[in-house]
Amino acid sequence: MDSQRHFRITRALAVIGLIATGAAHGILSYDAIRDTAVATGAVDESLAWLEPIALDGMALTAAAVLWIRPSWQARIAFAVPAALSVWANIAHAGNGTLLGQALAAVPPLGLYMSLELVAAQLRPREPAPVEPAQLKPTPVSLNKATENSGELEPAAVTAVAANGNGHFRKLEDLLPLVPDQHELDRLVAKHGSDSAVARELQTRRQTVGRLRKKLA
Secondary structure, eight states, rough: OHHHHHHHHHHHHHHHHHHHHHHHHHHHHHHHHHHHHHHTSSSOOGTTTTTHHHHHHHHHHHHHHHHHHHOOOHHHHHHHHHHHHHHHHHHTTTOOOHHHHHHHHHHHHHHHHHHHHHHHHHOOOOOOOGGGGGGGOOOOOOOOOHHHHHOOOHHHHHHOOOOSOOOOOHHHHHHHHHHHHHHHHHHHHHHSSSHHHHHHTTTTHHHHHHHHHOOO
């Protein structure tokens, strides 16, 4: 069994387990909030079944918005009903032991955490970043005909100028590419300015100026 298939199976089992766990937490939280709403007179008994949907449903909707586009409004929309849901679940335990009240807080918290973990499993995996040390420069040699004609091929210039770690080329690195004033003038005429030449050679504009003084 290859690693990709093993990962897919493991993720599928994790998602199924988390959904089942979230469903259990949701049912327990629903029952506690409904009973608390009736006992406190918050809503009419005939409408008490809507109270858990209003609280946990709002919290889950806000959580989904947070996954897509975080904002302070979504955070408030999640925090307020989530806190009320936990409070209602704890109140449902009555004046029992501290352990009983702690267990009563598990269903709403477990519901939110389960769905967050499911969302984390379903998010696309981002490729691992490549460290600069893993980048190796590709040596490029300019053929003799190119050197004799004084023409620097753009692809060759870019490949030779790049040093594999994102740093700008130094003056001594440019001399093999631009050996005389005539070649520098040709590049400026071709690209229009020292800044454009600097971009082509992957160096700083000030370095092009120093090169001009050295070749003068």
